[in-house]
Amino acid sequence: MPSFEDMLLAALQNPPDPHEPLPPVNRKATIFGVVIPFLVLAWIAVLFRLWVRLRVVKEPGFDDAFVLLSAILGIGGTTCVCLSVKYGLGHHMLDLGPDKMEKYFIIFYIENSVYLMQTAAIKISLLLQFLRIFKAGAMRRVCLTLLSIVTLWGLAFAFAGWFPCFPVRGAWQHRIGAKCYGFGLSDVQEFFIMYKIHSASNMVLDFMIFMTPMVIFKTPTLKVKNLLAMAGVFAFGGIVVAASIWRLHAISTAQAATHPYVDLTWLSPVIVILSCLEVDFAIICASMPIFWPIIERSLAAIFVSYEVDVTEEHIQNDYGLAYELEHTKSARQTSLRSVSGTSLEGLTGDYANKAPKFSIGPDPLNETSSRDATFQASVRTLPKPKWEI
Known part of the structure; x- marks a missing residue:
């Protein structure tokens, strides 16, 4: 050689x-x-x-x-x-x-x-x-x-x-x-x-x-x-x-x-x-x-806005790691947060045409309100106008 x-x-x-x-x-x-x-x-x-x-x-x-x-x-x-x-x-x-x-x-x-x-x-x-x-x-x-x-x-x-x-x-x-x-x-x-x-x-x-x-x-x-x-x-x-x-x-x-x-x-x-x-x-x-x-x-948070934006719920951090499909997630935690377009839906959920609903407690200033009364509020997703910055 x-x-x-x-x-x-x-x-x-x-x-x-x-x-x-x-x-x-x-x-x-x-x-x-x-x-x-x-x-x-x-x-x-x-x-x-x-x-x-x-x-x-x-x-x-x-x-x-x-x-x-x-x-x-x-x-x-x-x-x-x-x-x-x-x-x-x-x-x-x-x-x-x-x-x-x-x-x-x-x-x-x-x-x-x-x-x-x-x-x-x-x-x-x-x-x-x-x-x-x-x-x-x-x-x-x-x-x-x-x-x-x-x-x-x-x-x-x-x-x-x-x-x-x-x-x-x-x-x-x-x-x-x-x-x-x-x-x-x-x-x-x-x-x-x-x-x-x-x-x-x-x-x-x-x-x-x-x-x-x-x-x-x-x-x-x-x-x-x-x-x-x-x-x-x-x-x-x-x-x-x-x-x-x-x-x-x-x-x-x-x-x-x-x-x-x-x-x-x-x-x-x-x-x-x-x-x-x-x-x-x-x-x-x-x-x-x-x-x-x-x-x-x-x-999604930049280009999507909501009308009613306050709710209290138990959430589980996902942070978009569905792409990795990790089986372990972060610990559950309670938080008060704004409803935003950044929340991940379920892997099979389809909420594109559904308006989310939130429960609102009774008005304490209304004498006719009962203790167990609740109201449903529908929230519509509004795309941000193209001319807004």
Whole structure:
């Protein structure tokens, strides 16, 4: 099997055309313009999620910790991608020179290892989130089995990423003759196989994880709006799976940026961008079921008003977590609150055409009032006029 040095020598004997136009995907503006905005969107989703879990429902969990870990790793990975552009990403490796090439390999080593950890962290977060839904039965066992597999998978590839050579500096100093394997680039074919194995297994696990909660759609009491909301979440999951499939295809076509010759900086921008997008979409997909119901209720409060607005009742906090379908809810509490459009109806209730009724006690100033007399007051829902601000 050809070594990295052999492939590099072959590239020197047949150098690329120095006047070859730079493909759009290799340009700095394209790379920055894709990875940075989607990282920002992912962080917005994470912050909304943490706000809901910590301040609204006050039920944080390990799934929140792992999604936060994935987002933090995303900052590190995206920073490495942006730095790698400075040190040659998007240009031919032979044009970099020895010093610049070594700096690129240092950044590539960190970037690749961070990505391997990030893919495992977001999968663990999703599975822990599913365990909030499936409290018992076969689906819980499926989630626990997948959680064990993903944990071992993540640990194995994280070790392979951070320790590809012994000593480790052999991953970017190929001339020292370190003992390397897999991502260490001592053997080009082995490097490609390692990349392909991780990408293929990552795609399969993504598909299995995002198909797991599909059983929720069989619940007969779900309202149409909740079905549509969950369909939107699964649509994001489909984008994640599609990105992982596209990434596997790109790795196979370019043989992990080693075909027709080793040119990691020229052939890998597509792979790098898809890696970033895949994880960012997974973070957004994991966070949407947590914060979107709160946003929906807030919008309803803005655009819907009521005529009679005071009632006393025993309520049970839901906060829109029907999308997660959690079986545990917050403790019951008594409150005096305004009747508003943010109250969730039952999963199967249809009150669109019904006016709610409220009991009003007898008038203490009316001498003819009896102690047991009650009155019914109908309340009409009035859409706020479009011209009101």
